[in-house]
Amino acid sequence: MKTHLLMIFGLFALVCTTYGLQTSIQNDKFQVFLPTSSSSNTYQIVEWSTNLTDWQSVARNFGTTWQNTFPHTETITNVNGTAMHERNLNHPQVYYRLSTNSVQSLNNTNSISRFLQQTTFGPTLDTITNFLGINNSNLNDSPYTDYANWIQTQIDLPITSHRAYFRERSNPAFIANPAATNNGTSLYQVAYNDDLDQPAFNYWTGGNNQQPNGSGVNAIPNYQNNLGEISTIVTWTRWGNTSYVEENRYNDWLANTDSTGAQKTSNPNDANAGGSNIENQKKVIWYTIAIDAEDQLRQRMAWALSQIFVIGREGSKHPQATERFVTYYDIFVRNAFGNYRDILDEVTYHPQMGYYLTYELNTKSGDQLNTPDDSFPDENYAREVMQLFTIGLWQLNEDGTLKRNGDGEEIPTYDNEDVSEFAKVFTGLDKPSKFVYVNTSAYPNYEEYQNQNYIDEMRFISWRHDYNPKIDLYDQPFTNQWEWGGASYEDALRKDIGYVLDQLFNHTNTPPFVAHQLIQRFTVSNPSPTYISDVAQAFKTGVFTSGSNTFGQSGDRGNLEAVIAAILLHPEARTPSLQADQTFGKFREPLIKFMSYARAFKIESLQTYGLYPFSNLYLKIAQEPYEYPNVFNFYRPDFQPNGPVQDENLNAPEFQPITDVTSIGLPNALHWLIYTGIERDDDDFGIGSKWYPQGRLDLTDQINIAADSEDLIDQLNTLVTAGRLTQANRTTIKNHIDSLPAGNATQRKTRVENAIWLLCLTPEFNSLY
C-alpha cells in the first residue's frame, strides 16, 4: 500500500505534485483533486486527519469513480471529468493522505466461487466448473454478462415449493395439479379417500405416540412395519369418523428398493421404527431444499425475505403443524422474483401472521371511556408493518442516508397517532374456516388440528371492522364506505387495507429501506449511498439493465427481479479491488456457512430417502429455519460489535448472535458434520435426532488428491474460501496436513477431515469480501 502525505496549512494552498495530490483555491473554496486510477484492480482511498494519528476516510475509488465514504457528509464533485473534494476556507487545518493499492485479481475459478457464496447456499465443485463463462477473460469486467446470464437462468428455473415438497412426501396419491389455482397459488391435494371419493384430512397418529407403529387404541396396525424403514417425514393420522386410514407410505411409495434394486429393510438400529420429531419436518424440508435444489438464488431470496417478514419461533401454538409454516414460507419462494407489493398482500392476509402479530379477531373500538367493556384495536401489526416491512422509523433519502430537519435531527416517519389510526384498518380478519370448500378440484386445501385452519387466506368478519373515516400518514382522511349488502362490507375492508399497504409501498422510504436490507443479506453489510441508491432505483422503476440483459419490467415498482440483479451486478458487489478496503464485505450467516459445508462436501442421505434431518442447530449456531428469536430476526440491520466495526460506526448484523457460546458452536457443529455426520449425542446433543448417522459427507473428491497437500489446499481454498486464504493460514494448514501420514485411504481421509475442520475456523471462511 503506497501512501502519499499532503500537508495543508490553514488557508495556504500548496501545489505538491510530488505528494500525489493537487490542490487549488477557486470561488472561495479549497479544492483537493482526486487522481484517476488506471485499472479496476487498483483501490485508492483518501483520508484526512487533524493530528496525524486518527484518520477518517473521505473518498474512495475502486476503479470506477470517486465516491464519498462513511459518514457520507463530504461532497465529491466531478467537473470536466476531474474529481475533487471541496471545503470552505475556514475549515480547520487538516492533513490529507492518499493510499493506492493494487490487488491481485482473483482468477476466474475463485471469482465464480465468490459469486456463488453470495448467491447460493454454497459453491460446489460442479457448480463452479460448469459455470458458463468460466473461461472468459472478461468474466469480471462490466457489464458482467456471464453473471447476468447465470441470474437469468436461475430466474427461469422451475420453482421448488416447500409445500409441494411436503405434500409429495405425505400423500402417496399425490398428483401435481398446477391448473387448480386460487389467488395464483397452485393447489395440491393432501390425501384422497378413493372409497368415499373425497379428500382426506391431514392427520396425526393418535394417542401418546407419534410413531406409526405405536401402541394404544389409535395406533395404526402392525402391517406397516413390514413396509421397511419408516421415513422421517411422518404425517398425522386421525382415527375415527372414517374407517379410512392414511398410513404413512412415503417409504413404500418413494422406493422400497435401493439403487441396486435390493429391497430395503428396517434399520436394525431403530427399534421404534418411527418418524423423527414432527416439529422438525418443516426444517428438514428447508435443509434438503437448501442443499439440493437447483433454484438456489430463488431459495436464497426467499430466506432473505423471510428475515424481513419474520414470524418468530413462538409464532404459532402448533409448531408441529408443518403445512401452515411451509405455505407461509412459500410466499417468499413464489414471489422471490415477483413483486414486493404482492408479498405485502399475501403476508397480511395469511393467518399465521394474523396470529403472530395478533390481529386475528382484531375488533374496532367500543364505546368511549365509561362503559365497562371498553377496548381498542390491537396496534401490533399497524406498528410493525411500518417499522419492519416498509418504511422504518426514520425518513430516508433515496440513497439510504437519513433526512434531517433544520436542527440536524432525524425525522420520524410516523407517530403513535398513525399507529392507532392504522390499527383500525387491520380489524375484521379472522383465521379461515376449518373447511373452505369440500371440493376436490377447486379448493381442497385445509389442515385440521384441533379445528384450526392456518393455511388458507384469512376470512372476513364484518361487524369487527371499523368503517369510520380514518386519517392516513399525511393527515388526509380516507374512508371506504360500505353500502348495505354483504359483499360490499368485505370490499370496504379490502379497500381499507389496500389503501394503507399502497401508501406504505409507495412511500419514498420503502425502496431504500428494502434495498439496504436485501443488500445486507447478499453482498455487503455497509453499502455505500451509491449502491443503495442504484438498488432503490431498480425497486422504484421496476427494471434494471446490465449490458444486453434486462431484468424486470419498466413501470413495475417493487419488481424483485430487477432488485436482485441490481444487487448482484453492481460494481460494489463485483469489483475485485474492493478487497483492499478493510471495511468492505460482510460476516457470513452461520446457517449459510453450515449449509455450505454440506453442499461443498456432497452430503449423502443415509436411510432417509434423500432427506437431511439436522436437529437442534439453533442451540449451537444461533440460527435455524423457522427459529427467528422474535419479530426482529436473528440480528438487527444496524448491529455493531465492539472493536473496529463500532469504532468506524459501521454495521455487521451477523455478529449479533455471536457470543462465547455460539462462536464455538459453529465449529463444533461442523466438527460433528465432518467427523460423524448427522447424529445425536448426549454431551452436546450432536446435530441429529437419532443415535446413528442419518447423513454423512462424501469426501471422495478430496481424498483422491489428499496425498499432495498443495493440491488439496488449492482445491479447498477455492471451494471453501473462494481464494481468500492468507499465505500464513495456508502454511499453517499445509504444515499440519503434512504432519499426518497419507499411506492409505483412511489416513488420507483423516488429512481431509483435519484440513476442512481447520478451514472452518479461518476468518476467510467466515467472512465474505
Add this chain to the structure above:
Amino acid sequence: MNSNRRSFLQKNCSAIGMASLYSTLCTMRMTAGAAMNTDGYKAMVCLFLNGGNDSFNMLIPYSQQNGGIDGYDGYAAARGGVGTDANGFKDSSLGTGLAIDRNALLATRLKAVQGQPANRYSVHPRLPFLKTRFDAGDLAFVANVGSLIEPTTITSYQQGSANLPLGLFSHPDHQMHWQTLRPQTRGATPKGWGGRIADIFTQANINGKVGMNISMAGNNTFQTGFYTEPYVTSPGGPSLLRNYDGILSNAVNSIMTDVYPNMFENTYAQKQKNAIRLAEEFGEAFDLASLNATAPNTTSSSKNKTAEQFAGVIKSIKAGKNHLGMNRQLFFVERGGWDHHNELLNAQGGIAYASNPNYNGNLADGADGLFYEINEAIEYFWNELTAANLQDEVILFTISDFGRTLTSNGQGSDHAWGGNAFVMGGGRNTDVTLGGPLKGGKIYGSYPVLDPINNGLDLDKHLDKARGRVLPTTSADAYLSELSSWFGVDSADLPFIFPNCEKFFTPAENAYPLGMLDGNPSGSYYISA
C-alpha cells in the same frame, strides 16, 4: 444508518457528546481506582423481562378507602372491569376487562405501606413468594418507573416542550433505553451502563480471570462497555471447542492469532480467540461450583427457563468468588414472552389445572403462566443464596421495556411507558443489630392513581383516547443509580455511568435517591442505642 457519530470531525448536537463520553472515560480510568468501593464481595443480577411486562397486574392496589378510587376500584375501572374468577384465572364470560378479581388478591396481599395512594397492595395471585419476601423485608417494589431524559410532566409532554426518549413505545428502542440509560441517542453506541461500570472499575477483580460482566442470555448492550464485553455462557457452563488438543490446537492458535486487516475477519478472530480461551478457564472453575438443588421443572417436561439461568448465575458466583478471584460481578438473565397484545390474563396467570375436574395430570394451577415460572425461579434463587449465605451480597433487580396500557384491546394490552419493578436482597431488619443491605417491605417511587377519571398521568387523556399509558414518575436513572451506588460506584462517577442522572437528583448530596439501599456495608448495620 446510524445517527451517532463518534467521528471527531462531526459536531455533536446532544448535550453530552459521544466523543466526550469516551474521553471522560479515559480520564476516569486513571482516577477511578481510588474512589470506588470494592470491599468484600458484591454481585448484581439483572432480570430482564423482555417484551414489556404488564406490571400493573403484577403489583395491584387492594384497599378501598376513599371510595376505592385511589385503590382497587380505580384499578378495576382503568382496566375495563374484572376479567378473572375469584382465584385469579381468566373468565371469558366476563368480557374484555383485564383486572384481577379482588377476592383473588387477598392471599397475596402485602403488608401495609405508607406514602402511596392506597395502604394495602397485592401481588398477582401467582406470585406468592414475592409476598413472602416482601413481608419479611427482603423485597421491595419500585413503582411507575420508566426511561426519561429529564423530569417530565403531563403538561410538558402534551405541549411538546419536554425532551422525550427517542422511539417511544417501540420495543427495540425501549430495550436500549434501559441498557444504555441514554434515551436521547438511538441504538447501542453509548454502550451499556453495566459496561461503563466495568470500564471504570479498574480496582475491582484485580486478580480476576474473567471480566466482571457475565451473561446467561447472550450478548447484550447493557453489559458492553468501551473496553469490556460480557462473557457469555449458558446455564450448563461454557462449551469447549471440540478437538482442541494436541497439534490441532497449535494450528488453531496460529489461525486465531494472525493479523487480519479486513474488519469482519479481525472481529471474528478476536472473538473466537477469547471464546476458546475463556471456555477453558471459566469452565474449570464453573465445574468446581455446586448447587444446593437442581433448578426446578415447572412442568414434568419443561424446565423453568428462568430458574435454569439462575442456577448458572449461582454457579458463576461461586466460581467467581471462590475460584477466580472476583469481588464484583454483574449478571444478566433474560426471560422473554411478555409482549401481551393478544392475551394477557392467561399468559401471565396461566390456567387453573388442579382445580379443574376434567384435568387428570399433575400441573399446579397457573403452571403454564409466566408469573408462575418467575415465582418458582425467584424462590429457587433465594433458597440457593441463603444455602450459601450469599443473600446479603447479591441483589436481584428487574427491568422491562415498558409497562402496558391499562385499557384492554380485547384480549390484551398494548405498549405503554411507566411500569413497576422489584428488587430482592438480604433485608434490613430495623429492629435488630445486624441485617442485609435492602430496606425491603416497601414500595418506593409513586404508585399512580389508576382510576381513569382521576389519573393525572394518563398520556392521552386530553385527547379522549385515553388508553391508560402512564407517564413514569421515577426515572430509570434514579432506580439504577441506587443499585450502582450500593455496588460500589462512587457518587462522583454516577453522571458518567448515567449521563442524565443529575437532572433527577444530586449524586453528591445523596447517591441513594430512592432510599432503598444505603452506603453501609452489609452485616454492620446497627441502630444507635
